[in-house]
Amino acid sequence: MTVSDEAAQVVVSDGQQALLVRPPAAILPMLRELRHQSAESDDGPWWRVLISLTHAADARFEYDFGSEPFPGDHLFPRQAYLADMGTYPRKRLPVWLAAYVGHEERQTRPPGIATVQASTDNASGTAPTPIGAALPPFPMMWARWGVISAAFVAANSPWGPRISAALGWFESSTRDGSTLHRLPNGRAILSGGVWDAPELDAAYNDGEQLPQLYRGAPDWVADPVLNPRAANGLLSFCYWWDGSAWYCGESPSVEQVGAAIPGIWSSDTAVDIVADSTEGRSGAWAAALVAAAETGTVTRTLLTRAFVGEGVDLDNAYYQLILAGVVN
Secondary structure (H helix, E strand, C coil), X not given: CCCCCCCCCEEEECCCCEEEECCCCCHHHHHHHHHHHHCCCCCCCCCEEEEEECCCCCEEEEEECCCCCCCHHHCCCHHHHHHHHHHCCCCCCCHHHHHHHHCCCCCCCCHHHHXXXXXXXXXXXXXXXXXXXXXXXXXXXXXHHHHHHHHHHHCCCCCCCEECCCEEEEECCCXXXXXXXXXXXXXXXXXXXXXXXXXXXXXXXXXXXXXXXXXXXXXXXCHHHCCHHHHHCCCCEEEEECCCCEEECCCCCHHHHHHHCCCCCCHHHHHHHHHHHCEECCHHHHHHHHHHHHHCCEXXXXXXXXXXXXXXXXXXXHHHHHHHCCEC
């Protein structure tokens, strides 16, 4: 509910069957008044409320102040939230909502804009920042991403990274995540976001400047190969591999965004994840699998020895490795 938009539904259940019914007309005015009263709290008025009522008339109220993003079908147009804040000013907004109403596409980089920005940076001598060994070389990163993806797929886990022929993606259970795009000529882009990034909070809630994530970036760092968070104003890092080294603009250190990147930091890190994600026969088999992935020599026999246990999905795990290009 906002001052301009509202939506409600009532679900009636006997414990075995549920029925969706139209809310009685008298409910909405009561909810508006309830929300108005909540405006006196430090958090301001709630955005959503869930009311559970039993046959004994025991009512439970759960108020949602936006600590986590709303589902798409519960999200109103940005104008609704701007109108609401005009009536009920707030000291701060959750970062995701602040970005939703205020990002103004400032993190997008269409190819045409990328070309202009890259040319301007070249003319002014603006160079990117090399990040040294903070990230492994892209070929090693890609291989480890692929084998970790295979481990999570083998374990039938809904979490963990996944990979395709030119894209690796990762979304954690804590809403951090990233994408790794493999480009022609040995190039790559790693971009994504950490939940409640402080620099985004400062930009959207305190009026600070957004970090120039693409400062000094080449023209091939553009929207089609950036993490979808860029379109929502929630991108907090962007690194690019030019074929020999990693670079960035005003991104945080890799350590600060580690929660958004799967365990590709070293062979040992990948081995630990592979061994923990399935009922591995031994750490030695996990180490052998990671070493084979890094040299492009994985075989189905090796995968079978590394991943054992009831319900292990070897076929889909092996296909992840095929897509990663690390199969012999």
